Amino acid sequence: MGIVRPHLWFDDQAGQAARFYAEVVPNTTIHSIATAPPGTPGVAEGTEFIVELTLDGMRATFLNGGPAFTLDEAFSFVLDCQDQAEVDHYWDALLADGGTPSQCGWLVDRFGVSWQVVPVQLDKVMSGPDPDGVARAMAAMLTMGKLDVAALEAAYAGG
Missing domain, CATH: 3.10.180.10 (2,3-Dihydroxybiphenyl 1,2-Dioxygenase, domain 1)
Structure with a gap:
């Protein structure tokens, strides 16, 4: 440690x-x-x-x-999720009882702590070899609150 x-x-x-x-x-x-x-x-x-x-x-x-x-959004914990089910689980749990959703996978829980609930697939689409796909994935992410793995992957692929 x-x-x-x-x-x-x-x-x-x-x-x-x-x-x-x-x-x-x-x-x-x-x-x-x-x-x-x-x-x-x-x-x-x-x-x-x-x-x-x-x-x-x-x-x-x-x-x-x-x-x-x-506390404010200048400090946040990043919670790496393996799939959409984990994103959904943590997103819902951290918003329970008074949390506030934000954009691009960010939220503030009821205690005022900021979190980024991020699927591992985001790194793949944001660092992929296709610059146009990365731009499409970025554009899609900027429209999201909770991140949607399928939509990010589809945007990267051109769908």
Whole structure:
């Protein structure tokens, strides 16, 4: 395991987010949840404060730090999917209970974390040997919210 890991600042939902991801994302484990000591700025004493977890094999830290900073789309997790069924599964799970869909496979879950739900086939059509096919696939992708594997492949092929 490397020495670099993400650290995400939540207002007050770090533990809820970690528990949700542990249910939805394979190979995810919560290691510890520390509570806020007295005098922690912006956080009530005894509430969930620092969550240490492994998210699909990658160590991460989630912090409940109050509303001073917010998550935005400048940072996102990419979720590689093997096929359309996986895209559909993760897209629906991450949007559940208040997430917001965006364009080109991006969404923001109910905790404010941005995700890119990407089929492995996207890389194939975006790096294929046919520049016209790549342009068609790009044009098709730009019209999509959730990515559609069959439509991307058809666009690349010229259909």
